[in-house]
Amino acid sequence: MLHPVGDLPAGVYWRRRALVLGIAASLLGGGGWLVASTVPTTETDPQVAASSGPAQPSLEAPSLEQVVPSLASVQTPAAPEEGSATASAAPPAEETAAAPVTAAAPDPGQPCTDDMVAVDVLPGAPQATVGSKPTMTLVVTNVSGVPCTRSLDAGLREIVLLDGAGARVWGSNDCFPEVSSDARVLAAGEAVGFPLQWGGLTSEPACTAPRSAPPAGAYSLQGRLDTKVGDPTPFTLVA
Template sequence: MLHPVGPLPAAVYWRRRLVVLVVLAAVVGGLTWGAVALVGSRGAGGESTGTATPTELPALERVVPSVAALRTPEAPAAPPPPPSEEPPPAAASAPAPGGPCADDMVALEVRTPGQVAPGSKPTFELVLTNTSPVPCVRALDKELQELVLIDASGARVWGSNDCFPENSDEPRELAPGETVVVPLLWGGLTSEPTCTAPRVPPAPGSYVVRGRLDTKASGDAPLVIG
C-alpha cells in the first residue's frame, strides 16, 4: 500500500490518495457538525417551550370581545297570572240586637178604606214592621208620623201635620217580624203646611195616600173619593 505499483509515476498515486482522504475527512466533519447542530436546536426548542410568552391576540379580537365574555341580559320575570276566581265578598255584619231600627230593617205601608164619601172623616193606618232577624228600637213620636193626600196630578191636597201637629216621646222595641199599627184620623178637608188657606172638602176623584215615619217612607195607597 505504501509503495504504489503501476505504469504511472508514484507521485500521481500519492496525490490520488490524498484527495480521497480529504474528501473522507470533509464528509465525516460535515456529519459531525450536523449532528451537533440538530442536538442543540432540540435543546433550545425545549427551553423555549417552558418559558414561552403569550402570543398576541389577533386584531379582530382586540376590537370585538369574544362571545364567552358577553353576558346576555336576562328577560324580566313575567307577572303572575290573575286569579281565576274573585274571592267572595265579605259578609255584612249582622245588626246588634236591641239597637236602633235602621230604615233597612223595617217596612212601612199605609192602609186606607179604599173609597170614602166626600166630606167624610176616614181613619188611615200607618203600619210599621220589623223585617230584621233581631229585636230593635224605633221611635214612634207623633211629630215623626205623617200622612199626605195627593191628587191625580201630583198636587198635595192634605197633610196630617199641617194644622194640628202633635209631639210625643214613644220609643218602641220591635221583635223580629213584629208589626205596629198607628191610626191617623183625617178630618175630610184640604190643608197646606201653614194652615192659612181655606179648608174645603176635596173634589171627588182618585187620590193616593203616602206615609212617612221620620226618614222611612212608604209606598202609595189608593183612595177614591166619591
C-alpha cells in the same frame, strides 16, 4: 368347794356343780344379748343420720311460680266486637265534627235603619165620600230578621193625601201636630199600627191656607216615619 363333803360320791357333787354352772352361763349369755339389742349403737348409717338431723335451709333458687304472682286472677278486658256500642262510642279524632259555634244573640238596642222598616197606610175602606171623615191606620213594621229600636214619636209619623198627579192635598201634621216620645224595641217582623181620622178637608204645612173638601176622583195615601217614606196606597173619593 373343791373338795365336796357329803354322803354321796364326789362325782355326783361334781356333776351337780357342772349343771349349775351351765345354767348360770346360759342365763348370763341370754341376758347379755337382750341388753345389747335394747341399747342403741353409737355408729349409725350415714343416710339415717342425714335424714334424722336438723333440717338445713334449702339453697335451691325459688321457682318462677313463687317469684311471679299468678296471672289467673288478673282480668283482661275483652276486645269489643265490631259494631258494638263500645266500639262505636268514640269515633276517630279526624271524623269528629267540630262543635257548632253559637251565634251571638242580636242586640235589641241597635237602631232600626230605614232599610229595616216598612211604612204603610191601610184605609178603613178603599173609598170615601167627599166631605166625610174616613179612618185610616199608619202601620210601621220591622222587616228585618233581628230586633231593633226605632223612635215612633207622634211628630215623626205622618199620613198625606196625594192627587192623581202626585201633588200634596192634605197632611195629618199640618193643622193638628202632636208631640210625644215613643222609642220602641221592635221584634223581628213586628208591626205597630197608629189609627187616624181625617177631617175631609185640604191642608198645607202650618195650616195657613184656607181649607176645603177636595173633589171626587182618584187619590193615594202615603205614610212617613221621619226619613222613611212608604209606597202610596190607592184611595178614591166619590161624590
